Amino acid sequence: xxxxxxxxxxxxxxxxxxxxxxxxDQGAVTDARFHVTQFRGFEKFCEGRPFYEMPALxxxxxxICPVSHLVASAKACDELMAxxxxxxxxxxxxxxxxxxxxQSHALSFFHLSSPDLLLGxxxxxxxxxILGLLKSHPEAAxxxxxxxxxxxxxxxxxxxxxxxxxxxxxxxVSRPLTAELRDEILEEIPPMLEIAQRSLETFQGxxxxxxxxxxxxxxxxxxxxxxxxxxxxLEHYDGKLRVVDANRNIVHAGIHPASYxxxxxxxxxxxSYLKSPYYRKIGYPDGLYxxxxxxxxxxxxxxxxxxxxxxxxxxxxxxxxxxxxxxxxHYARLIEIIYGLEKTRDLLREPDILDAHVxxxxxxxxxxxxxxxxxxxxxxxxHYRIDEQGLISWSNLIIATGHNNLAMNRGxxxxxxxxxxxxxxxxxxxxxxxxxxxxxxPCLSCSTHAIGQMPLLIELRNGNNVLDRKHRG
Amino acid sequence: MGSGGMIVxxxxxxxxxxxxxxxxxxxxESCGKCVPCRVGTxxxxxxxxxxGRGEGTARDLERLENLCDVVQATSLCGLGxxxxxxxxxxxxxxxxxxxxxxxxxxxxxPALAGEAxx
Amino acid sequence: xxxxxxxxxIDGRDVGAREGQTILEVAGENGIEIPTMxxxxxxxxxxxxxxxxxxVAGSRKLLSACTTGVTEGMQVTTDSExxxxxxxxxxxxxxxxxxxxxxxxxxxxxxxxxxLARKLGMNHVDVPYRYPRRxxxxxxxxxxxxxxxxxxxxxxxxxxxxxxxAHTWDVMGRGIDSKVITDLHQPWGxxxxxTSCGKCVHVCPTGALFEKGHSVxxxxxxxxxxxxxxxxxxxxx
Numbered sequence: 001x002x003x004x005x006x007x008x009x010x011x012x013x014x015x016x017x018x019x020x021x022x023x024x025d026q027g028a029v030t031d032a033r034f035h036v037t038q039f040r041g042f043e044k045f046c047e048g049r050p051f052y053e054m055p056a057l058x059x060x061x062x063x064i065c066p067v068s069h070l071v072a073s074a075k076a077c078d079e080l081m082a083x084x085x086x087x088x089x090x091x092x093x094x095x096x097x098x099x100x101x102x103q104s105h106a107l108s109f110f111h112l113s114s115p116d117l118l119l120g121x122x123x124x125x126x127x128x129x130i131l132g133l134l135k136s137h138p139e140a141a142x143x144x145x146x147x148x149x150x151x152x153x154x155x156x157x158x159x160x161x162x163x164x165x166x167x168x169x170x171x172x173v174s175r176p177l178t179a180e181l182r183d184e185i186l187e188e189i190p191p192m193l194e195i196a197q198r199s200l201e202t203f204q205g206x207x208x209x210x211x212x213x214x215x216x217x218x219x220x221x222x223x224x225x226x227x228x229x230x231x232x233x234l235e236h237y238d239g240k241l242r243v244v245d246a247n248r249n250i251v252h253a254g255i256h257p258a259s260y261x262x263x264x265x266x267x268x269x270x271x272s273y274l275k276s277p278y279y280r281k282i283g284y285p286d287g288l289y290x291x292x293x294x295x296x297x298x299x300x301x302x303x304x305x306x307x308x309x310x311x312x313x314x315x316x317x318x319x320x321x322x323x324x325x326x327x328x329x330h331y332a333r334l335i336e337i338i339y340g341l342e343k344t345r346d347l348l349r350e351p352d353i354l355d356a357h358v359x360x361x362x363x364x365x366x367x368x369x370x371x372x373x374x375x376x377x378x379x380x381x382x383h384y385r386i387d388e389q390g391l392i393s394w395s396n397l398i399i400a401t402g403h404n405n406l407a408m409n410r411g412x413x414x415x416x417x418x419x420x421x422x423x424x425x426x427x428x429x430x431x432x433x434x435x436x437x438x439x440x441x442p443c444l445s446c447s448t449h450a451i452g453q454m455p456l457l458i459e460l461r462n463g464n465n466v467l468d469r470k471h472r473g
Numbered sequence: 474m475g476s477g478g479m480i481v482x483x484x485x486x487x488x489x490x491x492x493x494x495x496x497x498x499x500x501x502e503s504c505g506k507c508v509p510c511r512v513g514t515x516x517x518x519x520x521x522x523x524x525g526r527g528e529g530t531a532r533d534l535e536r537l538e539n540l541c542d543v544v545q546a547t548s549l550c551g552l553g554x555x556x557x558x559x560x561x562x563x564x565x566x567x568x569x570x571x572x573x574x575x576x577x578x579x580x581x582x583p584a585l586a587g588e589a590x591x
Numbered sequence: 592x593x594x595x596x597x598x599x600x601i602d603g604r605d606v607g608a609r610e611g612q613t614i615l616e617v618a619g620e621n622g623i624e625i626p627t628m629x630x631x632x633x634x635x636x637x638x639x640x641x642x643x644x645x646x647v648a649g650s651r652k653l654l655s656a657c658t659t660g661v662t663e664g665m666q667v668t669t670d671s672e673x674x675x676x677x678x679x680x681x682x683x684x685x686x687x688x689x690x691x692x693x694x695x696x697x698x699x700x701x702x703x704x705x706x707l708a709r710k711l712g713m714n715h716v717d718v719p720y721r722y723p724r725r726x727x728x729x730x731x732x733x734x735x736x737x738x739x740x741x742x743x744x745x746x747x748x749x750x751x752x753x754x755x756x757a758h759t760w761d762v763m764g765r766g767i768d769s770k771v772i773t774d775l776h777q778p779w780g781x782x783x784x785x786t787s788c789g790k791c792v793h794v795c796p797t798g799a800l801f802e803k804g805h806s807v808x809x810x811x812x813x814x815x816x817x818x819x820x821x822x823x824x825x826x827x828x
Contacts, residue, residue: 500766500767501765501766502765502766503765503766503767504765504766505743505762505764505765505766505767505768505769506637506639507638507639507640507641508639508640508641508642508681508684508685508688508742508743509641509680509681509684511684511688511743511766511767511769512684512685512687512688512767513684514766514767515688515721515766515767516684516687516718516719516721519719519721536717536718539676539680539717540680540718543676543677543680543681546644546652546653546673546677547641547644547653547677547681548641549638549639549641549655554652
């Protein structure tokens with residue numbers, strides 16, 4: 001491993017990280033590693049706090065998907081209280097979770113990744129961002145902004161606040177939905193569905209131009225993990241965990257969230273603060289599995305809404321088994337946006353959605369609780385233990401990006417081998433390596449994200465000698 | 474300090490340490506009822522300690538002087554009102570001793586009250 | 592009853608007052624707001640937080656408006672650059688002394704400390720945060736005491752003693768290590784004197800005392816009982 005390329009920080013993702021590419025003396029890539037360089041310590045400083053604070057406290061992990069943490073945390077708290085929350089509260093939580101999914105997917109696809117897709121992987125990095133896109137493809141950029149705004153504004157109107165709302169509470173939600181707001185949102189959905197379908201069509205016309213990327217962007221057999229409903233439909237809030245293999249054969253189904261430890265183990269690598277979970281029954285590192293939009297579509301039988309199911313049928317034609325290339329996370333994301341809009345509409349039409357009883361009250365009745373939900377990036381898990389006073393004595397959070405850690409590492413190695421050659425740095429090649437990471441839309445628990453202006457230093461090293469250096473930003 | 478006694482020190486004594494010694498006394502004698510004395514003496518002690526360790530900046534010295542003013546003027550009883558005296562008098566006569574221990578200010582020192590906002 | 596009237600000036604305005612009133616009361620009656628924290632109408636004033644300090648002509652020292660009675664011809668200044676600087680620093684003391692994380696606090700948006708910071712324009716803190724390690728006592732079946740958010744105003748101590756008559760609360764230790772305790776530093780849940788009336792919770796200006804089952808920003812304090820109860824007790828004595 002004579003030469004090393006470091007990409008630090010990785011741009012157009014949410015959070016701070018770097019990539020190191022190792023090369024042999026002949027200039028061939030031998031390995032690539034994805035490092036998460038920030039340490040947060042949430043699990044530690046939650047200790048001693050009343051469990052009731054956990055949804056709001058853990059939501060602060062991230063400014064991009066606070067709602068996902070709110071939902072998973074509140075579910076874990078429901079378990080501690082041992083209550084069945086009102087049906088209407090379940091539906092309202094589902095709606096806010098889907099709004100989060102829509103806004104996050106729109107951000108990932110349009111703001112962060114579509115510059116690569118529409119302008120090209122080798123386009124000038126100065127315009128290869130959402131601002132450049134506004135100039136060259138104003139309609140696509142505006143569509144993305146509109147979709148994200150829709151998701152954000154539903155969250156804001158339901159919960160009173162766009163970022164870090166405290167509406168989802170242990171036992172349910174704090175305020176019922178009003179008829180005016182329901183009608184308002186219902187009216188906004190059809191134009192959003194049009195945008196989502198239009199974007200999907202554009203993408204379907206595009207991806208064939210990215211054959212090499214599809215082939216090499218983390219394209220390998222692996223397990224996939226995600227929640228499904230009792231009738232095997234796509235699910236983001238409730239349900240049981242299911243694991244399928246590369247042929248979409250069920251490896252394990254009906255896993256109750258509380259028993260996750262029987263199926264998931266976590267390895268710690270010395271060079272990253274991100275833990276590496278793996279499927280316990282197969283072991284480390286072969287028990288690599290993927291989560292998130294691609295995994296969810298590979299795991300479920302159908303979406304359960306007409307337009308999304310139609311799109312899913314076309315998606316299934318990509319492969320007889322599971323769709324394996326992580327490039328298609330983008331595709332899956334667009335299908336999920338359609339599903340999210342349709343499902344929100346259906347939920348809002350439920351007769352009991354305006355019910356005023358939306359919160360159950362109880363003392364803690366159990367000492368341990370696990371809450372699981374599907375965040376935009378994949379399965380999110382909160383696991384708490386409390387003492388007799390209801391104070392947190394131990395907590396474990398498994399974040400979606402963590403599940404994908406092993407897959408991201410293998411994926412960048414594959415892409416680096418295909419695109420990075422010799423001792424000369426090609427900007428477009430390195431962008432492709434970064435783009436693999438962007439496929440997974442990792443949320444590195446930080447609200448910082450750049451629009452092409454983050455300084456990025458890439459060094460190609462031979463021992464201590466810098467062979468080539470590129471600075472952009 | 475307090476009793477009207479006299480203390481004789483030679484030139485080897487660090488005046489910052491002397492002030493810190495008296496501040497430690499005031500900090501532990503503070504009853505804790507009023508805010509300026511309870512919290513101010515603790516902050517002044519910490520700043521004197523920081524400057525004494527050679528880690529204080531010019532900004533810290535400025536802070537210290539401001540705290541002396543606040544604690545002296547607003548404390549409820551004589552203990553707090555006189556607690557800053559050893560700092561103020563050592564500063565009046567031996568200011569260069571304080572200044573010789575300062576380090577250069579880092580370029581930026583973020584002290585935003587993120588926690589005060591909703 | 593024979594009430595003597597005194598005249599004085601506050602911020603250059605001539606005002607009349609009844610003898611025995613405090614500067615704070617008279618200022619309030621005349622629409623002049625002086626920041627306070629430990630003071631609460633209905634409880635005995637103690638002049639501890641020092642936020643209400645005012646300048647009085649002829650007095651070398653600053654005086655706390657909540658404990659200083661008005662006198663004939665008194666000239667009071669409630670607002671000046673100097674006083675604003677002092678009040679801000681005292682407020683910073685309160686914020687840096689404990690661990691006040693508004694974002695996850697039950698009293699967010701309903702907190703007197705937070706509201707005062709907003710009023711006094713405290714947009715940053717100049718003194719370093721102390722980040723003390725403090726406990727949470729959730730042993731009481733209905734209430735929680737979070738020492739991290741306690742500013743030692745002792746309203747809980749006074750309401751329990753003066754109004755409820757239980758005197759469950761007290762202050763232990765001294766200086767920066769002071770803390771409020773129940774009974775003789777026993778867990779609140781095992782207190783034999785506490786009547787669980789909840790008055791302490793509702794007079795607490797921050798989220799240090801709160802009812803269980805409230806999430807972020809949900810703990811609204813209700814104080815309507817206090818003027819009524821203190822008047823009733825005053826009439827009895």
